[in-house]
Amino acid sequence: MSSLPAVRPFFPAVSDASNNGKSTMFNKRPIETLMLNGLPLGSVGEKLANGCRWGPVRMTCFKLLATRDPSWASQELKEIKRHRQHGEDIGSDHLEELKVRFLKFKKHNYLENLDHYEILAQGQAPKFMVIACADSRVCPSRILGFQPGEAFMVRNVANLVPPYEHGSSETSAALEFAVNSLEVTNILVIGHSRCGGIRALMTMKRNSNSKSFIRDWVSVAKGARLSTEAAVGNLSFDEQCTHCEKESVNSSLLNLLTYPWIEEKVTEGVLSLHGGYYDFIDCSFEKWTLVYKEGMEGGSKFALKNYSTWC
Numbered sequence: 576m577s578s579l580p581a582v583r584p585f586f587p588a589v590s591d592a593s594n595n596g597k598s599t600m601f602n603k604r605p606i607e608t609l610m611l612n613g614l615p616l617g618s619v620g621e622k623l624a625n626g627c628r629w630g631p632v633r634m635t636c637f638k639l640l641a642t643r644d645p646s647w648a649s650q651e652l653k654e655i656k657r658h659r660q661h662g663e664d665i666g667s668d669h670l671e672e673l674k675v676r677f678l679k680f681k682k683h684n685y686l687e688n689l690d691h692y693e694i695l696a697q698g699q700a701p702k703f704m705v706i707a708c709a710d711s712r713v714c715p716s717r718i719l720g721f722q723p724g725e726a727f728m729v730r731n732v733a734n735l736v737p738p739y740e741h742g743s744s745e746t747s748a749a750l751e752f753a754v755n756s757l758e759v760t761n762i763l764v765i766g767h768s769r770c771g772g773i774r775a776l777m778t779m780k781r782n783s784n785s786k787s788f789i790r791d792w793v794s795v796a797k798g799a800r801l802s803t804e805a806a807v808g809n810l811s812f813d814e815q816c817t818h819c820e821k822e823s824v825n826s827s828l829l830n831l832l833t834y835p836w837i838e839e840k841v842t843e844g845v846l847s848l849h850g851g852y853y854d855f856i857d858c859s860f861e862k863w864t865l866v867y868k869e870g871m872e873g874g875s876k877f878a879l880k881n882y883s884t885w886c
């Protein structure tokens with residue numbers, strides 16, 4: 576059986592071609608700089624287009640140049656097909672960037688804190704269980720500075736905790752391990768601004784027959800939608816969503832108490848339940864705590880206390 580021809584380096588990485596080897600994923604890329612400045616592309620644009628792998632930069636060049644010279648575009652499309660057949664990965668720019676970041680982490684974090692990582696290799700004893708949204712803009716480790724070993728974490732659409740009766744889910748499995756095996760002392764549920772999952776909850780049609788994993792999942796928080804509509808139904812849709820983003824956190828906090836082993840530890844005072852809300856529009860963080868005990872004001876067993884805003 577004949578083997579595939581060796582894949583030669585088709586184009587140098589963006590970093591090699593245009594930025595003296597420096598990371599470029601979040602830098603202003605040369606082709607975009609040219610476009611923003613309204614400069615003619617011509618041979619300069621083609622040189623840049625040919626100077627990078629098939630990632631977003633080269634695709635931008637391709638689209639722009641194709642409008643000027645369709646025959647050139649035709650040749651380029653043939654090139655794309657040929658290199659896809661040879662296994663050229665048009666997303667390789669991004670993975671190269673991750674490689675650079677990983678090696679930087681290894682050099683400046685892992686190797687400089689080797690004692691700490693050797694301890695972590697023996698086991699973990701995080702104080703926090705964090706439930707956050709899968710949204711790419713709200714990474715808890717990034718915004719709250721959790722270091723390896725400090726927080727057991729699960730991220731899902733709209734940072735929801737289903738009630739115990741909901742049955743098995745990856746979130747309930749993570750809770751069981753964090754509470755019963757790791758014995759975390761804090762569970763923090765973090766909501767956030769402009770949450771797509773909450774928007775889906777607020778817009779989903781009742782009694783729809785079409786199948787949607789997202790709708791099925793966010794339905795876990797339908798009580799938060801109902802209480803939002805009752806409380807602030809007169810406000811704009813965006814304002815209702817903001818309200819529901821926080822209301823759903825409280826709904827999740829109450830759902831945590833439906834897990835018998837969580838309720839037991841909260842009652843014993845060895846586990847605390849906290850809500851959080853990260854607003855990335857003005858970069859602020861609200862934090863509060865769910866208090867659960869008998870004989871509180873008004874006869875309720877629940878109260879939200881210790882509000883604070885970090886800004």
Ligand SMILES: [Zn+2]
Binds near residue numbers: 708733734771772
């Ligand atoms: Zn979200």
